[in-house]
Amino acid sequence: xxxxxxxxxxxxxxxxxxxxxxxxxxxxxxPSGQVLxxxxxxxxxxxxxxxxxxxxxxxSSAELGRQLDGRPFGVIxxxxxxxxVFLAPATTPRGPLVCLAVFDDATSLGLxxxxxxxxxxxxxxxxxxxxxxxxxxxxxxxLELNRNLAVLFGRA
Amino acid sequence: xxxxxxxxxxxxxxxxTRQRGVLGSMVVSESDGIxxxxxxxxxxxxxxxxxxxxxxxxxxxxxxxxxGFGACGFFQLEAERGRxxxxxxxxxxxxxxxxxxxxxxxxxxxxxxxxETLG
Numbered sequence: 001x002x003x004x005x006x007x008x009x010x011x012x013x014x015x016x017x018x019x020x021x022x023x024x025x026x027x028x029x030x031p032s033g034q035v036l037x038x039x040x041x042x043x044x045x046x047x048x049x050x051x052x053x054x055x056x057x058x059x060s061s062a063e064l065g066r067q068l069d070g071r072p073f074g075v076i077x078x079x080x081x082x083x084x085v086f087l088a089p090a091t092t093p094r095g096p097l098v099c100l101a102v103f104d105d106a107t108s109l110g111l112x113x114x115x116x117x118x119x120x121x122x123x124x125x126x127x128x129x130x131x132x133x134x135x136x137x138x139x140x141x142x143l144e145l146n147r148n149l150a151v152l153f154g155r156a
Numbered sequence: 157x158x159x160x161x162x163x164x165x166x167x168x169x170x171x172x173t174r175q176r177g178v179l180g181s182m183v184v185s186e187s188d189g190i191x192x193x194x195x196x197x198x199x200x201x202x203x204x205x206x207x208x209x210x211x212x213x214x215x216x217x218x219x220x221x222x223x224g225f226g227a228c229g230f231f232q233l234e235a236e237r238g239r240x241x242x243x244x245x246x247x248x249x250x251x252x253x254x255x256x257x258x259x260x261x262x263x264x265x266x267x268x269x270x271x272e273t274l275g
Binding site for chain 1: 184185187188189190191203204206207208210211214
């Protein structure tokens with residue numbers, strides 16, 4: 001199993017989630033679209049696209065939830081013919097994250113939900129080293145994005 | 157004002173959970189592992205049991221089919237401090253969680269009767 005993370009404290013929670021929930025693809029990303037960890041991708045360009053789309057879906061559903069329900073919607077699940085997508089937010093000491101998981105009939109939505117609850121608890125409990133202060137969307141967003149992708153795919 | 161909607165499984169689940177030693181019963185989607193309806197005692201973590209029991213039942217059913225044994229009938233898991241029983245039909249699984257002292261024969265009869273409500 002190949003788990004790649006930008007920061008080490010994300011590795012163990014993500015590994016446990018992938019092992020337990022049996023998902024094919026897992027992504028941890030900042031709500032802005034910056035990738036923080038991944039499993040199941042082989043190309044940086046795919047990670048970049050998936051992160052951008054996941055961040056956009058998360059932002060859209062959150063805003064839709066605020067307008068309809070007064071607060072952001074949480075989990076999104078979309079069932080395809082053979083594969084399903086699960087998208088949900090988590091909170092860490094470093095701020096909010098979004099988790100995207102893709103799974104097939106080797107597991108089930110109930111199991112993914114169950115193990116995502118555990119992932120969320122682990123992410124909330126970890127104590128990473130303090131992060132350098134940075135805005136959510138800094139001017140060097142693209143530079144940071146490319147740096148993270150390079151770290152994940154061993155080109156840093 | 158209209159009366160609150162009752163699930164078609166409510167009576168069967170209530171009858172099952174009334175059995176001595178039964179801690180709860182649920183109708184779960186086999187493919188999703190999501191609870192469709194449940195009747196649980198306080199303290200039972202229904203969604204976790206549902207997801208895991210549906211996954212177990214599904215794998216048992218597939219194993220029975222792969223072995224050429226046909227459809228999976230009654231599924232029972234005996235653990236140190238309790239039992240999980242399951243029986244399925246039409247992508248739905250009826251799951252019962254019971255204490256070790258529970259009368260498994262009665263539970264089995266009640267579950268096989270209740271599975272008829274799954275369609």
